[in-house]
Amino acid sequence: MPFPFTLPTTSAFSFSKYFSSDSHPSLPLSASTYRGVLRDALKRHKRLPPHEQASNLGTILLSLNNYIPYLLAVDAGLGNQPVAGEELDVVLKSTPTLEWRPTISGNSIPGRESARMKIKSLEFEIFFVFQTLGYVQTLLSRASLHPLYSSATSSPTTEQRTLAITTATKHLLSAASLHDYLSIRSEQLPTDSPCVDISKGAFRALSSLAMAEATLLAVLKDDPYPAVVAQDRNKNDKDWMIKAPEIPKVRAHLFARLCLAAAEHASNAHSLLSASSGKGKVDSDLLNYVEDLRRTGRGKACRFFGIDAEIGGQTGTAIAWLQAGKHELKLSGIVDSGKKGLSLGRIKKEWTEKREDKKVEKGSAWGSDAGRMEEGRVLEMLEKKWNKMNDTINTQVIPPIGPLMASMPSGREIHSLKPFVPPTLEVSVLESMRAPPDRADDYGSDLSSDDERNEQEPVGAFPGTKGDYSSSSNYY
Numbered sequence: 001m002p003f004p005f006t007l008p009t010t011s012a013f014s015f016s017k018y019f020s021s022d023s024h025p026s027l028p029l030s031a032s033t034y035r036g037v038l039r040d041a042l043k044r045h046k047r048l049p050p051h052e053q054a055s056n057l058g059t060i061l062l063s064l065n066n067y068i069p070y071l072l073a074v075d076a077g078l079g080n081q082p083v084a085g086e087e088l089d090v091v092l093k094s095t096p097t098l099e100w101r102p103t104i105s106g107n108s109i110p111g112r113e114s115a116r117m118k119i120k121s122l123e124f125e126i127f128f129v130f131q132t133l134g135y136v137q138t139l140l141s142r143a144s145l146h147p148l149y150s151s152a153t154s155s156p157t158t159e160q161r162t163l164a165i166t167t168a169t170k171h172l173l174s175a176a177s178l179h180d181y182l183s184i185r186s187e188q189l190p191t192d193s194p195c196v197d198i199s200k201g202a203f204r205a206l207s208s209l210a211m212a213e214a215t216l217l218a219v220l221k222d223d224p225y226p227a228v229v230a231q232d233r234n235k236n237d238k239d240w241m242i243k244a245p246e247i248p249k250v251r252a253h254l255f256a257r258l259c260l261a262a263a264e265h266a267s268n269a270h271s272l273l274s275a276s277s278g279k280g281k282v283d284s285d286l287l288n289y290v291e292d293l294r295r296t297g298r299g300k301a302c303r304f305f306g307i308d309a310e311i312g313g314q315t316g317t318a319i320a321w322l323q324a325g326k327h328e329l330k331l332s333g334i335v336d337s338g339k340k341g342l343s344l345g346r347i348k349k350e351w352t353e354k355r356e357d358k359k360v361e362k363g364s365a366w367g368s369d370a371g372r373m374e375e376g377r378v379l380e381m382l383e384k385k386w387n388k389m390n391d392t393i394n395t396q397v398i399p400p401i402g403p404l405m406a407s408m409p410s411g412r413e414i415h416s417l418k419p420f421v422p423p424t425l426e427v428s429v430l431e432s433m434r435a436p437p438d439r440a441d442d443y444g445s446d447l448s449s450d451d452e453r454n455e456q457e458p459v460g461a462f463p464g465t466k467g468d469y470s471s472s473s474n475y476y
Helices: 027-047 050-078 122-149 158-186 200-220 224-233 249-274 284-311 315-328 344-362 372-392 401-406 427-432
Strands: 019-021 090-092 098-100 117-119
Touching: 019 027, 019 050, 027 050, 050 090, 050 122, 098 122, 117 122, 122 158, 122 200, 122 224, 158 200, 200 249, 200 284, 224 372, 249 284, 284 315, 284 372, 284 401, 315 372, 315 401
Parallel strands: none
Antiparallel strands: 019 090, 098 117
8 A cells, every 4th residue: 555556657748749839949949858768757756666666666667757847838839828927839740649658547458568648649658647646646655654564673662653645645636636636637528448447447546546655644543452463463563562542432433433434435436446447457466466455445444333332342342343354354254363373364465465475575566455464464453452350350242243333424524635736837938938949859759668679579489480470471
């Protein structure tokens, strides 16, 4: 948590080949220059190992922020709209052709990277660029949260934990605003998108997904139980005594409703992604993550309802809420905390946890289950403790979980979505572009890493034998 998006890559492109400006002749060249910097940054980022990509996100963010004002200036000039109070005159010479590689669309051939897609509209270029900015904001939130889950170092202090969660929440809310901006902007486009990545449904779904993740982080900031479980599993932790977690009764009920609101956002995102109107289907990893996030939100809500009941002295009802939480997480039939010894379910669970810990240490696609296993550990810890209390101190009947789950209230929002304000060029920059360009715009002639290589090998072919499978072969 949050989802580990893959940043797209793009082809070379020259604005001067397709656009011209009599009022600001240097604008197309400037746009090509900053787009070339972004393209190179995305290409280098893709080649980095997973553990180094997080530290490179700042470079991608800077390249995007530098390019976006020029891209929007060209778009405003085409529509005869002023920029910073100045009139821009941009003329379309021919239909632009750009290429972007989709990253949330399902691959037609499993195990092979999706091919780049040709787009013939500047509006689709804007969609891909802003979508990439939203992905970067989500990945920055992941980078902020990584120390909370890493077992390679000692557990962070309360202040460090709060700062990390606050920073991650800020990035997620920025991502939600970006996707919402694209959703509103895409409604003005009469044609359908060429792929799922930049479809109207995907924009709304990713905005809901970011809101769900930000809502759960608001709960995580004041939820002591995940930190206790992580601290107990961290071998490098130096604290020999861990204070028992405490949550006031009023806040427990509030946290439960916040978790239900997050689950509702995730459910909305899942339905939008499943019924996306773009060409192709959404990647199954993203769909599974959104479904796991919905289950995690409802599982957390059941835990907080259980804490609320336990504070009120209803230990039996509290245990039933924990069982309901495990049912929501689909963990009720995998592990039975009351049984000791080895079992297939326990071995599978331990192996899954060790694999997830290795992902966290390597900095790769950790958290792909949206915190479902982590919440399962918290439920097991509380269930073991409360069962022991219920068996020895005050024995109470554990009610069935069906009526409890049916009585859950609606969710409650904590974050409000702020409208995204696109950046604009400064007046001094616009005035400097009234001069003619000082060099030729040759960015469109650069070959990308994909163009420098020959076309991909046919499926099942031995490397180096592509020519034998070509239709233009002289075999006969």
